[in-house]
Amino acid sequence: MALPLPSPDAQAASDALSNQLRAAIREAGGWLSFARFMELALYAPRLGYYAGGAHKFGAAGDFVTAPELTPLFAQAVAVQVAQGMAGSAPQVLEAGGGSGRLAADLLLALEARGALPDTYAILEVSGELAARQRDTIAAAAPHLLPRVHWLDRLPERWRGVVLGNEVLDAMPVQLVRWSDTGPQERGVALAEDGRFAFADRPAAGALAAGAARLAGDYGIAPGYLSEINLAAEAWMGEWGRRLEAGLVLLFDYGFPGREYYHPDRRAGTLMCHYRHHAHPDPFFLPGLQDITAHVDFTAMAEAAFTGGLDVLGYTGQAAFLYNCGLLDALAALPDENARLRATGAVHKLTSPAEMGELFKVLACGKGLAEPLVGFARHDRLAAL
Numbered sequence: 001m002a003l004p005l006p007s008p009d010a011q012a013a014s015d016a017l018s019n020q021l022r023a024a025i026r027e028a029g030g031w032l033s034f035a036r037f038m039e040l041a042l043y044a045p046r047l048g049y050y051a052g053g054a055h056k057f058g059a060a061g062d063f064v065t066a067p068e069l070t071p072l073f074a075q076a077v078a079v080q081v082a083q084g085m086a087g088s089a090p091q092v093l094e095a096g097g098g099s100g101r102l103a104a105d106l107l108l109a110l111e112a113r114g115a116l117p118d119t120y121a122i123l124e125v126s127g128e129l130a131a132r133q134r135d136t137i138a139a140a141a142p143h144l145l146p147r148v149h150w151l152d153r154l155p156e157r158w159r160g161v162v163l164g165n166e167v168l169d170a171m172p173v174q175l176v177r178w179s180d181t182g183p184q185e186r187g188v189a190l191a192e193d194g195r196f197a198f199a200d201r202p203a204a205g206a207l208a209a210g211a212a213r214l215a216g217d218y219g220i221a222p223g224y225l226s227e228i229n230l231a232a233e234a235w236m237g238e239w240g241r242r243l244e245a246g247l248v249l250l251f252d253y254g255f256p257g258r259e260y261y262h263p264d265r266r267a268g269t270l271m272c273h274y275r276h277h278a279h280p281d282p283f284f285l286p287g288l289q290d291i292t293a294h295v296d297f298t299a300m301a302e303a304a305f306t307g308g309l310d311v312l313g314y315t316g317q318a319a320f321l322y323n324c325g326l327l328d329a330l331a332a333l334p335d336e337n338a339r340l341r342a343t344g345a346v347h348k349l350t351s352p353a354e355m356g357e358l359f360k361v362l363a364c365g366k367g368l369a370e371p372l373v374g375f376a377r378h379d380r381l382a383a384l
Contacts, residue, residue: 003284004275010288017047017287018196025190031199034282035231037188038172041286043125049287050126050170064276065166066251066317066355067102070345074105076324077163077249080363080374081106082115084161084247087368090118091160091246093151096167097122100133103148104140106163111144117160120144123151154242162239162248168300169252169292171235173227175268176203176211180222183211188283196283206230218261226261226268227293233303236364240307245367248309249374251317253358254295256383261296269294297362298384304364313363313375314384318356320374321349 006014021040025032042049066073081092097103103122110116124130130150137145175186177200185207189199203211210228214220239248254260260269272279274289282291301311315323330346333339350356363372 003277003279006285006288011285013047013052014285014287017041017044020044020047021188021196021286022190022194025188031187031189031201033185033187034175034198035172037196038282038291041282041291042170042172044287047287049290050129052128052287065098065101066349066359067105067165068099069348070342071105071109072326072329072342072346073321073349074102075109075112075329076321076326077102078106078109078113078115079324080247080249080320080372081161081163082110082113083370083373084249084365084368085115085117087370088161088246088365089159090116091121091158092117092119093121093123093155093158093160093162095123095162095164096170097124097129097133098165099129100136102163102165103133104137107137107144107147108141111141116144117147119160120148121151121155122148123154125152154238156242157244158239158242158246159244160246162243162246164249165251167252168229168232168235168250168295169254170290171229171232173229173231173270173293174207175225175270176207176228177225178211178215178220178222183208183215186225214257214261218258219263220261221263224261224263224266226265227270229293229296229299232295233299236300236303236309237307239364240304240309240366243309243366247312247363247365247368247372248304250300250362251359252295252362253355254297254360256380257296257298260294260298295360297360300362301364301384309364309366310368311363311381311384312365312368313361313372313379314381315361315375315378316357316380317359317361318350318352319378320361323374323376323378326350 043051045051094103177184177186183203184200185203186198186200188196191197270293272282272289272291305311330342348354
């Protein structure tokens with residue numbers, strides 16, 4: 001598959017990041033964990049994919065997220081967010097705010113419901129994206145911008161709702177290949193011509209222990225390659241310590257552990273996105289493409305529970321949105337033309353062949369007494 005060529009400026013930026021990555025490999029003794037390679041490719045200051053200036057979201061970017069499709073997504077999510085705030089505190093923290101579209105639409109939807117948060121925090125490590133988010137909110141809901149502030153690290157304590165759409169899949173993953181001699185961690189080295197190349201070495205520490213446990217739980221055979229996301233597990237566990245009361249609500253693509261490590265998925269789930277093309281090469285144009293892996297929701301739920309959170313719900317995106325009144329919001333649009341325009345987006349959000357089944361919703365929390373409306377029907381907690 002021929003991928004589009006970058007502009008000269010974009011190519012120069014990618015070359016500069018590639019040189020940084022080569023230097024990091026040499027400084028590490030010739031071998032860098034894939035998790036560290038992925039972290040630098042995505043988040044290196046000024047040059048990483050999420051730290052650079054290129055558009056990531058929407059038709060002009062590399063992929064389209066649910067909030068970009070239609071405001072109806074945020075209107076449905078607002079139902080669950082309002083319930084979470086009512087059971088804890090009138091605050092929302094969105095992790096990884098993307099273009100700012102979800103924040104803008106969600107604030108307007110909560111205002112329409114009479115459930116505006118006192119504070120809407122956006123946890124964002126990219127200054128470029130934070131500026132874009134501010135512009136989006138200022139254009140769509142200028143009167144609500146004073147409620148919004150930005151964070152560059154997790155708050156020490158939080159009460160209210162924590163919301164994340166496609167956050168976990170962007171956290172750096174370890175690559176593991178199971179072998180006859182034990183689990184091997186797949187990292188990145190340099191070939192003789194200076195190109196990036198995969199190289200394996202025996203896994204150690206928490207990664208080795210996790211890989212051994214997965215092999216026992218799911219019967220993983222030698223030759224199998226997949227991912228373990230220790231960073232995402234740690235992130236989930238941290239909310240157990242930091243959340244005093246409230247809801248953690250996460251949307252992402254992935255599977256329960258038994259499906260994630262299915263025998264037929266022998267090459268893992270690692271995927272890259274570049275100008276609406278999906279391909280498997282993480283070494284292509286570093287800094288200009290997204291690198292992601294699907295989410296093991298069993299691991300996320302276990303990490304949350306071990307950290308001190310209650311696991312409150314797990315279901316497909318379609319079921320969650322239906323439970324939260326997505327079709328009612330569609331029917332309430334003011335005229336037939338608006339409904340027709342929105343129908344295609346609703347189909348993409350909910351169709352099993354599109355985002356409806358691949359994307360899942362996980363809810364964890366603390367101190368919430370009422371059952372969550374988004375999981376009233378078709379809750380799949382037992383599948384975890």
